[in-house]
Amino acid sequence: xxxxxRKVISIGTVSExxxxxVRQIRYYEERKLIFPERxxxxxxxxxxxxxxxxxxxxxxxxxxxxxxxxxxxxxxxEDRKLRDQMIRGQLNAxxxxxx
Amino acid sequence: xxxxxRKVISIGTVSExxxxxVRQIRYYEERKLIFPERxxxxxxxxxxxxxxxxxxxxxxxxxxxxxxxxxxxxxxxEDRKLRDQMIRGQLNAxxxxxx
DNA sequence: CGTGTAAGGAATTCTGACACG
DNA sequence: CGTGTAAGGAATTCTGACACG
Numbered sequence: 001x002x003x004x005x006r007k008v009i010s011i012g013t014v015s016e017x018x019x020x021x022v023r024q025i026r027y028y029e030e031r032k033l034i035f036p037e038r039x040x041x042x043x044x045x046x047x048x049x050x051x052x053x054x055x056x057x058x059x060x061x062x063x064x065x066x067x068x069x070x071x072x073x074x075x076x077x078e079d080r081k082l083r084d085q086m087i088r089g090q091l092n093a094x095x096x097x098x099x
Numbered sequence: 100x101x102x103x104x105r106k107v108i109s110i111g112t113v114s115e116x117x118x119x120x121v122r123q124i125r126y127y128e129e130r131k132l133i134f135p136e137r138x139x140x141x142x143x144x145x146x147x148x149x150x151x152x153x154x155x156x157x158x159x160x161x162x163x164x165x166x167x168x169x170x171x172x173x174x175x176x177e178d179r180k181l182r183d184q185m186i187r188g189q190l191n192a193x194x195x196x197x198x
Numbered sequence: 199c200g201t202g203t204a205a206g207g208a209a210t211t212c213t214g215a216c217a218c219g
Numbered sequence: 220c221g222t223g224t225a226a227g228g229a230a231t232t233c234t235g236a237c238a239c240g
Contacts, residue, residue, distance in 0.1 A: 003147045008116070009107045010210095012231065013144065017107070022232080023201055031200095041209045043232055045112065048102045066199070109231095111210065121211080122222055130221095140230045142211055165220070 007037040007045040014046045018054045025054060031067035033057055033074075106136040106144040113145045117153045124153065130166035132156055132173075 015022050028034050036044040060070050114121050127133045133152060135143040159169050
C-alpha cells in the first residue's frame with residue numbers, strides 16, 4: 001500500500017538503519033520473525049515496516065526473550081486482534097453499534 | 100524526514116519501480132536532475148521522492164523536452180516558490196496577515 | 199540459542215567508452 | 220541528445236558450515 005510497506009531496501013541498508021548485523025537479520029528471518037521479499041536474483045528486500053519490526057525484535061532480545069517467545073507473543077497479539085474484530089462485527093450485526 | 104525522503108533504494112529496484120533503464124537513471128543524474136546518495140562502497144541510494152521525480156522526468160522526456168529544458172523549468176518553479184515565500188513573509192511582517 | 203566468521207560463488211553496481219542518430 | 224551495450228572491476232549478498240557457549 002504505502003511507501004512504508006514497499007519492500008525495496010537491501011539487507012546492508014537495513015543493517016545500517018537498525019544497527020543489527022546482517023547475520024542477525026537473516027537469523028530472525030530463519031526464526032520466522034521477519035519476511036522479506038526476494039528479487040529475481042535472490043537478494044532480500046525489506047520495507048520500512050520491516051525495519052521497525054526488526055528494531056522491536058532487537059529490543060525484546062535485549063530484554064532476554066528468545067525468538068520463540070517473541071514469535072508466540074506476536075501470535076497471541078494477532079489472535080486477540082482477530083477475536084476483537086469478530087466481536088465488533090457481531091455486535092454491529094446484532095445491534096448496529098457504530099464505531 | 101519521512102520515509103519518503105530516506106535514501107535507501109538501490110538503482111536496480113528504482114529501475115523496477117519506474118520502468119526506466121539503469122542507464123537512463125544514471126544519465127538523468129549526470130544531467131543534474133536527480134541526486135542520489137552513495138554508500139561507503141560507492142553504490143547509489145534513492146528515496147521514494149526520487150522515484151516520483153524520475154517518473155515526472157520520464158514523462159517530460161516523452162513529451163519531447165530535453166533534460167536542459169526540464170532543468171530550467173525546475174529552476175524557474177523553485178525561484179517562483181522562493182519569491183512567493185518572501186512576499187508572504189513581508190506581507191505578514193507589515194500587516195500581520197495570517198496564513 | 200544467538201551470533202561471528204571464513205569460504206566460494208552469484209547477483210548487483212560502478213565507470214569510461216564506443217555506437218547510433 | 221538520449222540511450223544501448225560490452226568490458227573489467229569492485230561492492231554486495233547468498234548459502235551452508237564451523238565455532239562458542
